[in-house]
Amino acid sequence: MEHALDITLTVNGTPVSRRVEARQHLVDFLREELGLTGSHVGCEHGVCGACTVRVDGEIVRGCLMLAVQANGCKVDTIEGLSDSKEVGELQRAFHERNSLQCGFCTPGMLMAARDLQLKNPAASREQIRAHLSGNYCRCTGYQAIVDAIEEVLHGKS
Amino acid sequence: MGKAELPLHAPGTRVDKGYIGQSVPRPNAKRLLQGRGAFVDDLRFPRLAHVAFFRSPHAHARIKRLDFGNALKSAGVIDVFDGRAVAEYCTPWVGVLAHLKGIKSPPQHAIAIERACWQGEAVAAVVAESRTQAEDAVDLIDADWEELPAVLDMDEALSGRCVIHPELGDNICFKREHDTGGVDEAFAKADLVVEETYRFGRHTGVCLEGRSILADYNAAEHTLTVHHSTQAPHMMQDVFSRHLGIPEANVRVIARDVGGSFGIKVHVYPDEMATAALSVMLRRPVKFVADRLESFLTDIHAREHKVTIRLACSKDGEILAFDLDDLSAIGPYSVYPRTSGIEGNQVVNLTGGPYKHQKYRAKLNVVFTNKNVTCQYRAVGHPIAVALTEGIVDLAAQNLKMDPAEFRRRNLIPDDAYPYTFPSGVKFEKLSHHQCLDQLLGLMNYASLRKEQADLRGRNIFRGIGLAAMIEVTNPSPAFYGVGGARISAQDGATLRLEPTGMVTVMCSVTEQGQGTEGIFAQIAASAVGVSMDKVRVITGDTGVTPYGGGTWASRGAGIGGEAVLLAGRALLSNILDVASKVLNLEKETLDIENNAIVDKLTQEKKMPLEELGRITYFRPDILPLDFQAELTVTRHYTPREYAFTFTNGIQASLVEVDTDTGFVKLLKHWCVEDSGTVINPMLVDEQLRGGVAEGIGAALYEECLYSPEGQLLNGNMADYVVPMSGEIPDIVCAHIETPTRQSQLGAKGVGEAGTAGAPGAVMNAINDALAPLGARVTAMPFTPERILRALGRIA
Amino acid sequence: MKAPAFAYVKPSTLDAVFELLERHGEGAKLLAGGQSLIPSLNMRLSAPELLIDITGLREYAGIHASVDSVRIGALTTHAEIERSAEIGKHLPLVARAVSHIAHPAIRNRGTLGGSLALADPAAEYPACAVALEATIVVSGRNGERRIKAEQFFKGLFETDLKPGEVVTAAEFPVAGRNDKSVFLELSRRRGDYAIIGLAAHNSRFVFFGAGTKPVLAGNAASKTSLQEARAALATDLDPPADLYNSSATKLHLAGVLLERAWNTLSTSH
Structure with missing residues (x-):
């Protein structure tokens, strides 16, 4: 039985192959092996949401998925979504409304917000809060984050 | 954008303050939005070693033996050290300050030697090629412990029956008594005395980014x-x-980039400290x-804290006196260098603060x-x-059947009573309690909320309205730490440099943790010099x-660093205009x-772009007069005193x-x-307030570090x-009254x-207030459903 | 907080899983969604020698409704259940429960089978399964076994699964036109595990977070008045205290949920 395995996956559109330890979780893999440090390690037990990334189109906790489980998958991180401008509107609204302070939660927050935008573009303020309920922010009080997402979804200002 | 005149609060100042007072977005937020910040853990270094610590599983125990044999053999391990080895490179410290009279604490080492005094105290360090390997080896350290009696309860600690540090004589780190005199007399003549514990x-704090250090x-x-x-980079440098x-x-x-700090x-x-020492010992970069x-x-x-407070007042609702007894527990050491006596000291300084x-x-x-150490966390003593x-003010108002807003x-303290010396000895320059109260009551529509509350009570819906007036310490002078001997600077400096391209570079000793410091410095610098914000780099x-x-x-x-900027x-x-005057051969005063x-000061006619001035200054100074040297880098400092x-x-x-029914609070x-004072960026200030309120809500309803009777943290x-x-x-709705401090040109307070x-x-x-009709009160934070149900008598 | 070393294998057939389980015994753990297992690995609370990733067995995912039952494959994620129109139509109790499970990113990975096999007493699905009298389908070397949910959950994180067996599906009876169900839970934060919860289907009141396993409040349900039912609840439940709530508090809260469910069931359609 192997403690390290060869994996091939597509990260932000680029195919990558690595040999990884079975125990390495996906966010450590992205950060340590690929240098994609935008996804953050906050709690490593699935509560804070700072490591939220997208695997095959669905957001996941990067600390609750092993890198080997991403073999053959398409993984998107904040860096990829920034470069493709997929989260450009959200980033603009977050910037204009100061929906971040230290910025440590922000990549995960944007991944969750983008997921909501794709899945439920008509979400109410309450539904926005519910969709972000697994993403911890100690700095802002959440209001500006909710405001920014509401603006992007509904064009409110 | 116009330019900020000085002082911003002077009579007749131009209303246009440039960017000051504007809700402009923070330029430095863009990298964070793209996940391209530079938090410590994002940095990549060659030969980087990683440390993991072997920590005490006991609240109080003697280290009888540490065996690193198996750990040293574990894959990727570079070395393993105990407290004595690290102490060869890092001297211990003592967290006391001279102006907190009588405060005492024993020397504390980077890695505990002989004895661990709380569960989690590091007793050995494993350095390895990866954090994972270091953790693997930590699991292989073999330790023998002799458990010592753990002192966990505050009253037990105060009693001194079991002394944690025998050389100190008792368990009292710090005590203080303050008395204006006349308190007993005030209570004796009061119509109403209320008391509560x-x-x-x-x-x-639960910063999302854990503490991080990479020493090289x-x-x-x-x-x-x-x-x-x-x-505090300079404090840490020292x-x-x-x-x-x-x-x-x-x-x-x-x-x-710092991923949250909050103190x-x-x-x-x-x-x-051990990580830094390990880098010296191993002569390579080490990260923790x-x-x-x-x-x-x-x-x-x-x-x-456990605090008993008494309030004396007249039947007309005039507060006569407060009497306070605070007991607080801080863990086994006073934290260096700020000490763990400050929080309690603040409670003494600030209690009763808004009142006359x-x-x-x-x-x-x-x-x-024998619990983890405590020290200054956001708002230090103020929440208490x-x-x-x-x-206690609300309890007094309730007893007098007086509306709590009216009682306040x-x-x-009247808005025209300043400067004012408070009975605890602290001095207020200028406050605006009554303006703030009026604004608040209007903003929330207090009267109609009270009516709605009364209507809903008829339908068994229990709503409550709570007010909290406050004073807050900001912009501290050297009186906070410096006078006590701590090498903690109360002054700050800013260097501004005009670049050849007309850009302005700002370098300031105040740091950014996300609150927007760099953004407001850019606003202030741009406004002071007369450039647009995109021309400023901080x-x-x-x-x-x-x-x-x-x-x-x-x-x-903002108040100190912002003033320096x-x-x-x-x-x-001024220095730029000196150069312009020489180049244009015009009087400086006209520019x-x-x-x-x-530009021409009067007509605003454009005379020369700054990048042209920069070009001449840096590359063609030969055309400037021989007796003139341009100085386009300036530094200024500021200390509130x-x-x-x-x-x-x-x-x-x-x-x-x-x-x-459930005890849940919505x-x-x-x-x-x-x-x-002066609000530099309302958007940033509002979200600072909201984030602060959220942390305060955490304290009120949710957050508590729970320990077992043996001193084990149960919910870590x-x-x-x-x-x-x-x-x-x-x-959260925010609004502002602006009473600038006259101590600075900027007028900003914290x-x-x-x-x-x-x-x-x-x-x-x-x-x-919600529970009042049911005769119940809660006084122990956090107000969990169980505590509320107990107060209501719904459970035993 | 890095997991200890373990080996990993992702078999493509159930037979291969059985073989691995047989060969590695106690040292092997099944990995489905991983949303409970991986945190325990990261915290080094669990140190298996081998993880058998069963998520490659896609035939054990999916929702199939027949006339009288809905079969949910063990590897069906919470998100798939949440989105399923068939669940919404035929299993309204499950549909209501699923949105209480953690957060979107966790619901995308976590699975029904993982939750049932873990048997966390504070989890939502086991209580729903007991309330709805679901059948848990397990497979082993010797074939398939079908176990009534009430018999499947045996104790704290303990099920009727025998060594070498794997949960492959759960079958829920389709809710009839006259069936009524209520799902309630009290948690201090949205998405947290419940302090106490109640999955009620007709007269089957099943509490979670109330014992070592889902607890069917049979005595309370047998009463004709709410008052009697609340009084009888103490004979059904003896909830263990948690960090923030005593046993008495939880029993009181269970009574509140019972009352709310009782009132809803007796008035709604």
């Missing part, structure tokens, strides 16, 4: 570069230098990032226990002082680059800078609904009116230690801690 749960020792140069998630025996000039501390990252942590479990065990905790009574007595005991004061109106958090200064704590960044900006403007160009602290004031209100809305993870998240925090200071008291009062 409040308890405040121990809680912690260069043996050839005997230099140490420390990449550190810290609020500490590393002093305790590692490296000349201060050879130590550079760099704090780029957690302004202290000296043994494991961080506290994981979440370590964070709960070792990030400072705060606010474990003249008689005040306070007693404080700060005791050692405010909740105590506002809780009768007792708040650098903070590097002792090798910025002027010397204190960093970020005690709500001082403003003064430097005006000096740079100004507007919109990145030299006239008052020990520049007090701010504010008032908050909370609207809650209590489910009396926060419906929260209001905050704050007077922080994010699933069990409950921080509020987006589903729990209500919308605002970073106000939300946290006032929210717990406001929420507590709202809950008790």
Whole structure:
């Protein structure tokens, strides 16, 4: 039985192959092996949401998925979504409304917000809060984050 | 954009203050939005080694034996060290300050030697090629312990039956008594005396980014570069230098992006000192990032207090006196260098703060226990002082059957009474309690909320409205730490440089933790010089680059750092105009800078773009007069000295609904009116307030570090230690009164801690207001459903 | 907080899983969604020698409704259940329960089978399964076994699964036109595990977070008045205290939920 395995996956559109330890979780893999440090390690037990990334189109906790489980998958991180401008509107609204302070939660927050935008573009303020309920922010009080997402979804200002 | 005139609050000042007062977005937020920040853990270094610590599983135990044999053989391990080995390179410290008379604490080592005094204290360090390998080896360390009696309860500690540090004689770290005299007489003649005991749960900061340090020792140069998630780079430079025996000039501390701090990252942590020592010992870069479990065990905790307070008042509702007895437990060491006596000291200084009574007595005991250390966390002492004061004030109003807003109106210090000396001895320059109260009551539509509350009670819906007025320490002078002997700077500096391209570079000793410091410095610099914000670049958090200064704590960044930037900006403007005057052969007094160009002051006619002036200054100075040397880099410093602290004031209100069947509290809305002087960026200030309120709500309803009778932290993870998240925090309405401080040109006071200071008291009062018709009260934070049900008599 | 070393294998057939389980015994753990297992690995609370990733067995995912039952494959995620129109139509109790499970990113990975096999007493699905009298389908070397949910959950994180067996599906009876169900839970934060919860289907009141396993409040349900039912609840439940709530508090809260469910069931359609 192997403690390290060869994996091939597509990260932000680029195919990558690595040999990884079975125990390495996906966010450590992205950060340590690929240098994609935008996804953050906050709690490593699935509560804070700072490591939220997208695997095959669905957001996941990067600390609750092993890198080997991403073999053959398409993984998107904040860096990829920034470069493709997929989260450009959200980033603009977050910037204009100061929906971040230290910025440590922000990549995960944007991944969750983008997921909501794709899945439920008509979400109410309450539904926005519910969709972000697994993403911890100690700095802002959440209001500006909710405001920014509401603006992007509904064009409110 | 026009330019900021000086002082901003002078009569007749141009209304147009440039960017000051504008809600402009922070330029430095863009990299964070793309995940392209530079947090310590994002840095990549060759030969980087990783440390993991073997920590005490016991609250109090003697280390009989540590066996590293198996750990040393584990894959990837570079070396394993105990406390004695690290002590060869790092001297111990003692967390006391001379002006906290009688405070005592034993020497503390980077790695504990012989004895561990709390569960989680590091007793050995494993350095390996990866963090994973270091953790593997930690599991292989074999230790023999002799468990010692653990002192966990505050009263037990005070009794001194079992003394944690026998050489200190007792468990009392610090005590203070304050008495204006006449307190007993005031109570004797009072129509009403109310008394209550409040308890405040121990809680912690839970920064999303764990404490992080990457120390890089260069043996050839005997230099140490420390990449550190810290609020106070210069303080840490001094500490590393002093305790590692490296000349201060050879130590550079760099704090780029910091993932939240809230006071957690302004202290000296043994494991961080050990990491720096290990880099020296191993002559290679070494990194330590506290994981979440370590964070709960070792990030400072705060606010474990039990306080009995009495209030005396007349039947007309005039407060005559407060009498206070505070007992607080701080863990086994007073934290270096700020000490763990400050929080209790603040409670003594601030209790009763908004009110005009003249008689005040306070007693404080700060005791050692075998739990994790406590120290200054956002709003330090204020949440306790405010909740105590506002809780007992509400109880008095309730007894007098007086509306709590009216009761406050009768007792708040009048807005024209300043300068004012408060009975605790602290001095207020100028506060605006009555303006704030009026604004708050209007903003929340107090009268109609009271009516709605009464209507709903008829339908068994229990809503409560809670008010909390407060004062807050900001812009501290050297009286806070410097006078006590701590090498903590109360002054800050800013260097501004006009670049050849017409850009302005700002370098300031105040740091950025996300509150927007760099953004407001850009606003101030742009406004002072007369350039657009896109022409300003701000650098903070590097002792090798910025002027010397204190960093970020005690709500001082905007008021002190901002003033330094403003003064430097005006000096740079003057120096630029000197050059322009020579180049254009015009009187300096006729010139100004507007919109990145030299202009005629009167007509605003554009004379020369700044980039042309920059080109001439740097590349063709030969055309300038021989007796003239351009100086387009200027540095200015600022220290508040006239008052020990520049007090701010504010008032908050909370609207809650209590489910009396479940004990659950639903926060419906929260209001905050704050007077922080000149508001530089309302958008940033509002979100600072909201974030602060959210932390205060955490304290009021959710957060507490729970320990077992043996001293084991029971909820040291994010699933069990409950921080509020987006589903729990209500919308928060903010408004401002602006009473600028006359001590500075900018007039800004601090605002970073106000939300946290006032929210717990406001929420507590709202809950008790909701419970009042049922004859129930709660006084122990956090107000969990169980505590509310117990107060209601729904459970035994 | 880095997991200890373990080996990993992702078999493509159930037979291969059986073989691995047989060969590695106690040292092997099944990995489905991993949303409970991986945190325990990261915290080094669990140190298996081998993880058998069963998520490659896609035939054990999916929702199939027949006339009288809905079969949910063990590897069906919470998100798939949440989105399923068939669940919404035929299993309204499950549909209501699923949105209480953690957060979107966790619901995308976590599975029904993982939750049932873990048997966390505070989890939502086991209580729903007991309330709805679901059948848990397990497979082993010797074929398939079908176990009534009430018999499947045996104790704290303990099920009727025998060594070498794997949960492959759960079958829920389709809710009839006259069936009524209520799902309630009290948690301090949205998405947290419940302090106490109640999955009620007709007269089957099943509490979670109330014992070592889902607790069917048979005595309370047998009463004709709410008052009697609340009084009888103490004979059904003896909830263990948690960090923030005593046993008495939880029993009181269970009574509140019972009352709310009782009132809803007796008034709604």
